[in-house]
Amino acid sequence: MxxxxxxxxxxxxxxxxxxxxxxxxxxxxxxxxxxxxxxxxxxxxxxxxxxxxxxxxxxxxxxxxxxxxxxxxxxxxxxxxxxxxxxxxxxxxxxxxxxxxxxxxxxxxxxxxxxxxxxxxxxxxxxxxxxxxxxxxxxxxxxxxxxRSDDRKALTHLATLAEASITARSAAQEALTIATIADRQAAILWRQDRIFRQAERMAAIGSWRMSLADHDVEWSDGVYRIHGLPVGRRPSMEDAMDFYPPHARVQVNDAVTRAIEQGTAFELEVDFLTAQGELRRVRVLGERETIDGVAVALVGVFQDVTERHALETQLRLSADTDSLTGLANRAAFERVLEAAMDRSRTDGVPLLLALVDLDGFKTINDTLGHTAGDDVLRGVGRSLRAPWLNGSVAARLGGDEFAVIVDDPDLAANPARLVALIEASLCVPVEADGLLLVSAGTVGIAAFDGDFHSIRDFVHHADTILYAAKRARIGERRRPERLDAA
CATH class of the missing domain: 3.30.450.40 (GAF domain)
Structure with a gap:
């Protein structure tokens, strides 16, 4: 060391x-x-x-x-x-x-x-x-x-997530061991039960057992707690399955069937609805219990992992989203565009790429301050998420540069009209200290061509169109409500 x-x-x-x-x-x-x-x-x-x-x-x-x-x-x-x-x-x-x-x-x-x-x-x-x-x-x-500061926080969150996973893993292994051998160790059952109940509370976990002879189901207190039910009446297998949405029910049913017929242990993480109708995320583990070579039951553990799942989802979302505008960031944009190009090559669906450059953004920042500039960027973000874009994916590429990936056939059928609609939506008014300015933007739109071999080719072509449009505006007398190009 x-x-x-x-x-x-x-x-x-x-x-x-x-x-x-x-x-x-x-x-x-x-x-x-x-x-x-x-x-x-x-x-x-x-x-x-x-x-x-x-x-x-x-x-x-x-x-x-x-x-x-x-x-x-x-x-x-x-x-x-x-x-x-x-x-x-x-x-x-x-x-x-x-x-x-x-x-x-x-x-x-x-x-x-x-x-x-x-x-x-x-x-x-x-x-x-x-x-x-x-x-x-x-x-x-x-x-x-x-x-960045946000990345440092994310690293700390990931460490917390790893610690939680290690704790849950340890508790789940201990709980599963206890559940499997509990009926063979009656002499020390009270001590094991105490440890198990502590583990249940610490890890939001519980154990379950289903008899293969009559499908009778037993739950520990922790499982009742996760279901939002009072401890008491034993549920039937059909009752237990009713707590899963249809798509999750299929997964659990398939896993249980394989465990019974083939002896295959399973571990699933699926959506779940409590008795109060609250959507949660649960982890279900199970394996076949055998006594003297004969399969007699399925035993396993059941854990509420909603908080951990939400943290993972939040981290994935933050990795793909521009925090100021709520649009996709550059990394997410490139993944979506590459997938859209592959679909267009394979299926022949129309695909347009619109690049947007804000006009006069520097003037707004210099005149009204960066807070006003941020308001403009947020306003553009809202405009590029508008319903009329029919699911098009908008992204902030950096600074005052944006992009929109359009694969809707109706929108793609009239690129000139689409340019006009996007440019009209970029007029975002902003006011500070009694001074009102209105942002504007220039749009360059390109259709996908099978000769484009990479994202870079497609973006470069759209970029060329964008800056041709900007050059065409040099010397143009703008309407009063729009700013001169910076």
Missing amino acids: TAPEPGEQSHIDEERRLATLDALALLDTDPEQEFDAIVALAAQVLNAPTALLTLIDRDRQWIKAAKGFEAREIPRTIAFCDHTIRGAVPVIVGDTTQDARFAQNPLVTQENGMRFYAGAPIHAVDSEGVRQPIGAICVLDHTPRSL
């Missing part, structure tokens, strides 16, 4: 930390979908080629999940995340070659080495209720860079 840098903790109880990590049984395990999803989300949200979920063992860094990184473990002496676990806040290294801790690290000095690192510590609670740092969620890049 390297010596701690200033600001890093040096008083970690290493033996208790390692004992906490060992108790989780995460080291040297196979990949798990939940952790792979968190790492993929980290790479997407923070726009990084490499993302890792790491666990710091005594002499090594074990990589539980990775995107863009092949090794499963590296020596602890060169592990960036070993520094991260010593502090309570994310570690951000904009250029590793300029940081004494990493400049001579072989991960940095090798060809195409890592030049940027950002990591947030992951904790687990030990047997005495003390949070111990066990690893980190991190992103790396081969070029120096920085993180």
Whole structure:
């Protein structure tokens, strides 16, 4: 291990930390979908080629999940995340070659080495209720860079999400073990039941059992609680399935049938409606219980993961959305445009790309201030989400530049009319200190041609049309309600 840098903790109880990590049984395990999803989300949200979920063992860094990184473990002496676990806040290294801790690290000095690192510590609670740092969620890049404040917050949220997943995994495994062997350990049932009830409350989880002989269903208190039902009457299998929307009901039915007929364990995450009609997200695990070689029941656990699911959804949305206008950002725009081009090539559907450049935006910023400029951008965002655009995808590409992907046949049939409608919608009035200005915009619209081999070709063609339209306006006398082009 390297010596701690200033600001890093040096008083970690290493033996208790390692004992906490060992108790989780995460080291040297196979990949798990939940952790792979968190790492993929980290790479997407923070726009990084490499993302890792790491666990710091005594002499090594074990990589539980990775995107863009092949090794499963590296020596602890060169592990960036070993520094991260010593502090309570994310570690951000904009250029590793300029940081004494990493400049001579072989991960940095090798060809195409890592030049940027950002990591947030992951904790687990030990047997005495003390949070111990066990690893980190991190992103790396081969070029120096920085993180915005929102990205730092997202990294911290991802660490929280990883901690919640580790806690839920541990509780679910313990609860499932208890549910499977409870009837064989009657002598210690009261002690196990106490532990199980604590786990249920902590992890919003419960256990269930369905007899294969008569399909009689048993629920623990936690399952009743998630369903919004009082503890008491045992539900039938049909009653239990009624809590799922139709699309989720099919998934659960198929999984239960395979488990009964083939002995295939299952793990699903699906939509769910409580007895009060509240839409929730639940995780359902089940496997076949066998006694003396005979299958007698299905047993499993049931968990409310609504908050975690909402956080994942929010992070994915923020990764694709421009926060000021509510439109798609450039990364999302390129994905949607590429898919639309593929559909147009395959199916021959019409496709237009409209590029928008605001006229006089600099004048508004200089005259009325950036707050007024932001009001204009928000107004343009509302205009480009208007119902008349029939599901067209609008995006802010940066600054005062926007784009609209149009695949509606009625709109695409008359490009000139579409240009006029979009330009009319860009007239956004803004006022400050009694002074009123009205924004305007120029639109360049291009139809997709099969000869366009890339997004760049399509955008370049539309860009050429846009700036031809702007040049045509030079010297034009504008109407009083519109501004001269900046």
